[in-house]
Amino acid sequence: MPTTIDLPEVLKRVVRLSWTMESNHGLAESVFTGTAQAQRGQLERWSFTMEFRKMNRAEAQSAVAFFMRLEGQLNRFRMADPAALKPLGKGTGNPVVSAATPAGSRTLTTTGWLPNVPGQLREGDWVQIGDQLSRVREDVDSDATGAATLDLWPKLMLAVPDGTPIVLRPAKGIFRFTSDAPSFDLTAADTNKPFSFRMSGVQEVLIP
Incomplete structure (x- = not known):
């Protein structure tokens, strides 16, 4: 079973980060009439490319050690969006899932928010x-009982038990790199010559 490793501090200092919504939804269009038929696929996940800030030798060696622990694409890592470590919404209370929810659900009922707060989460x-990282598609307000419904992308990959915490600060998910580990030149002459590199990755598809 793959090991999951936390992304080290040195690799949280990104200078560029691009997220992509991946799905296998399709659209078939008739070449004769132009009519279209949409088909919903099963895959929804995030992929990314990130460019890391320039590192000195000590920082680069810490990054190298992380990639050695990953052993290429064998293992996975846990990561938050370094540009969004807390929500734009108020995010007050201690939210948890309020009802067991099956895999594939787009909506999730929650409770434990501070009551009567508009904008607990912003779209x-x-x-x-x-272990799943999702984004809410609409603003989230809590009602008089502290309940709120989340509209998610991606949809739930796994069934979620009642009482599962909703983590906001920071929200993390499990990912794996799709690009090869970078090459490092760690000669003594390079001690004061910082360098940077670029990596791509994809959200791990969680299965029971």
Whole structure:
């Protein structure tokens, strides 16, 4: 079973980060009539490319050690969006899932928010549910009982038990790199010559 490793501090200092929504939804269009038929696929996940800030030798060696622990694409890593470590919404209370929810669900009922707070989450805010990282598609307000419903992308990959915490600060998910580990030149002459590199990765598809 793959090991999951936390992304080290040195690799949280990114200078450029691009997220992509991956899905296998399709659209078939008739070449004769132009009519279209949409088909919903099963895959939804995030992929990314990130460019790291320039590192000195000590920082680069810490990064090298991380890639050695990953052993290429064998193992996975846990990561938050370094540009969004807390929500734009208020995010007050201690939210948890309020009802067991099956895999494939787009919506998630929650409770434990501070009651009667508009804008607990803003559309696009990250949330962590178990090991999955998703974003809410609409603003989230809590009602008089502290309940709120989340509209998620990606949808739930795994069934979520009642009482599962909703993590906001920071929300993390499990990912794996799709690019090869970078090459490092760690000669003594390079001690004061900082360098940077670029990596791409994809959200791990969670299975029971």
